[in-house]
Amino acid sequence: MNNQEKIQDLIQKRQEAALGGGEKRIEAQHQKGKYTARERIHMILDDGSFEEFDMFVQHRSHNLGIEKEHYLGDGVITGHGTIDGRIVFIYSQDFTVFGGSLSETFAQKICKVMDMAMKVGAPIIGINDSGGARIQEGVNSLAGYAEIFQRNIMASGVIPQISAIFGPCAGGAVYSPALTDVVIMSNNTSYMFVTGPKVVKTVTGEQIDTEELGGASVHATKSGVAHFRADDEDEGIMLIRKCLEYMPQNNLEEPIQTVCDDPIDRLEDTLNEIIPENPMEAYDMKDVIYSIVDSQELLEFQRHYAKNIITGFAKFDGMPVGVVANQPNYLAGVLDINASRKAARFVRMCDAFNIPILTLVDVPGFMPGSRQEHGGIITHGAKLLFAYGEATVPKVTVTLRKSYGGAHDVMSSKQLRGDLNYAWPTAEIAVMGPKGAVEVLESRHINALPPEEAAEYIRKKEQEYTEKFANPYEAAKFGYIDDVIEPRNTRFRVIRAFKTIAGKKDTNPPKKHCNIPL
Ligand code: HXC
Numbered sequence: 001m002n003n004q005e006k007i008q009d010l011i012q013k014r015q016e017a018a019l020g021g022g023e024k025r026i027e028a029q030h031q032k033g034k035y036t037a038r039e040r041i042h043m044i045l046d047d048g049s050f051e052e053f054d055m056f057v058q059h060r061s062h063n064l065g066i067e068k069e070h071y072l073g074d075g076v077i078t079g080h081g082t083i084d085g086r087i088v089f090i091y092s093q094d095f096t097v098f099g100g101s102l103s104e105t106f107a108q109k110i111c112k113v114m115d116m117a118m119k120v121g122a123p124i125i126g127i128n129d130s131g132g133a134r135i136q137e138g139v140n141s142l143a144g145y146a147e148i149f150q151r152n153i154m155a156s157g158v159i160p161q162i163s164a165i166f167g168p169c170a171g172g173a174v175y176s177p178a179l180t181d182v183v184i185m186s187n188n189t190s191y192m193f194v195t196g197p198k199v200v201k202t203v204t205g206e207q208i209d210t211e212e213l214g215g216a217s218v219h220a221t222k223s224g225v226a227h228f229r230a231d232d233e234d235e236g237i238m239l240i241r242k243c244l245e246y247m248p249q250n251n252l253e254e255p256i257q258t259v260c261d262d263p264i265d266r267l268e269d270t271l272n273e274i275i276p277e278n279p280m281e282a283y284d285m286k287d288v289i290y291s292i293v294d295s296q297e298l299l300e301f302q303r304h305y306a307k308n309i310i311t312g313f314a315k316f317d318g319m320p321v322g323v324v325a326n327q328p329n330y331l332a333g334v335l336d337i338n339a340s341r342k343a344a345r346f347v348r349m350c351d352a353f354n355i356p357i358l359t360l361v362d363v364p365g366f367m368p369g370s371r372q373e374h375g376g377i378i379t380h381g382a383k384l385l386f387a388y389g390e391a392t393v394p395k396v397t398v399t400l401r402k403s404y405g406g407a408h409d410v411m412s413s414k415q416l417r418g419d420l421n422y423a424w425p426t427a428e429i430a431v432m433g434p435k436g437a438v439e440v441l442e443s444r445h446i447n448a449l450p451p452e453e454a455a456e457y458i459r460k461k462e463q464e465y466t467e468k469f470a471n472p473y474e475a476a477k478f479g480y481i482d483d484v485i486e487p488r489n490t491r492f493r494v495i496r497a498f499k500t501i502a503g504k505k506d507t508n509p510p511k512k513h514c515n516i517p518l
Helices: 003-018 023-031 037-044 104-120 139-155 171-178 197-204 210-214 216-221 233-246 285-292 337-352 370-374 377-390 405-410 434-448 451-469 473-477 487-501
Strands: 051-053 076-083 086-093 124-128 161-165 168-170 182-186 191-193 228-230 299-301 309-316 319-326 357-363 395-404 420-423 428-430
Touching: 037 076, 037 086, 037 124, 037 233, 051 104, 076 104, 076 233, 086 104, 104 124, 104 139, 124 171, 139 171, 161 171, 161 233, 168 171, 171 191, 182 216, 182 233, 191 210, 197 210, 210 216, 216 228, 228 233, 233 299, 233 309, 285 309, 285 319, 285 357, 285 487, 309 337, 309 487, 319 337, 337 357, 337 377, 357 405, 370 377, 377 405, 395 405, 395 487, 420 487, 428 451, 428 473, 434 451
Parallel strands: 086 124, 124 161, 161 182, 168 191, 182 228, 319 357, 357 395, 395 420, 395 428
Antiparallel strands: 051 076, 076 086, 299 309, 309 319
16 A cells, blocks of 8 residues: 555545444434434534544454454544533443443443543543443453443542433443443433343342333432433433533632623522411422522432432532532422432532532421331431531531521531531521420420410410520521521622632541441
8 A cells, every 4th residue: 555545544444433333223323312422422522622542443352253243443432522622531332333332442442531531630421322241252341341440439539420321221331320420311212220121020020111120210210320311312412511511620620610690799589588487388499599599500410309409500600519408399308318318429529529519408307207217317317417527618508497406417517617607587597396396395294284275385385495496596696607698698698608718728637538428
């Protein structure tokens, strides 16, 4: 070959690689309502920014006839590009090549971009669409998975790791996404499970289909494995880009502040009216969040899971902030096992990536009952307590209404290094609610009263308790609350609080690692 022929040969090889498993399989992929691995990359990254690595890698297996079949790139497309001008590394499994199954060389390609992402200090995005371990590769495939897992673990808390599941993700393959910060699943076209329906049937006799066992709905509502359920891949891709907007490139950088055209001193009169007079009545915490964040934008994590707590990214004067808020509209905003786990993981992610945390409190306490106790609410509740206490990022807390008992301590209280703790005048910060307190303290006396007098006595005692304890001023008296603020002023006060404490430093003692109650 002369030089011109060599150049033509390169162009031809690139074209061959671009076709993956061939046009027929690409067509089949589209028929299923899925994009190809390459299309996904081009949609995720800024136009023209993708640079591919290892396009000419091929598998090295000689088992079961696979030695006769080779595809340039071997079923995974890897490289780097930019999102909003910031470098990211990416890999995208190509279902058109051996069903996107993972070979030794496939794993090596992924490990290479993960290593580069770590060296550079840039996020890594993984697109999953794979039949799992490549059967012909045997233990080399298992070893390849473990190499990826190890890198996921080392990268955890160092660079943002985002996983999108846009097809099958089964067996041990599920554990790579599970180790990452964000898991996005596309509705109806993706599934994740450790063992598929056939094995489930054989081992347990249970008959269940793929969607019910591990579809996006299940993981978004029941298991909590998925942080986002996207209507389709387009939405999933938008979510990848959106998540990274709030995250820094790595744990040594701060999140990027953007220009904000929403006035910082915007007063929200509706907030002065939002708390119902009746403490048993609910309101929607999301109304509060939308009215105080920039441009009413909240990127909510696990929206359909443990709805009694809200977690999500928002901005205040263009600064990314993680919002954690009890939701009185769902189970009265109680802290239960799932809510504790959900919020704990979110708080730790924010802390790992220097994202300040705003906590909005309206919590009646921990969920009582044997199901919760036997399920380990003690350990799970401790996760959230631990996460807040360990976090060194700026923490602002606003108590809107109830803040009772252990849940008061847990929800970013002053003593857990809450930096600035505000309360609305409607706050009730106490050991327990008036009803419970009167029952405990007065039961002997109440039982001795004739029934016609008991009700009036209880009412009187509850009122007495409410006046004494169910307010923010007891806590403010001791300095546990820094200020009682007018609700309509909350946006301004929160922004000023974060600006004031932006440079604050908290440290944890040197240690190998903590022993969070997992
Ligand atoms: C090799 C595979 C493959 C695999 C699919 N293919 N999975 N090749 N190893 N694991 C190939 C098929 O032979 C086929 O090749 C092409 O990919 C597309 O597969 P189809 O079956 O035609 O596609 P579809 O009907 O859409 O079904 C997709 C599927 C099914 C549900 C993923 O292929 C499947 O069940 N695959 C096996 C899944 C599995 O059991 N994997 C191992 C899990 S254990 P042609 O040439 O016809 O296009 C595991 C352990 C990991 O992963 C452990 C980590 C610690």
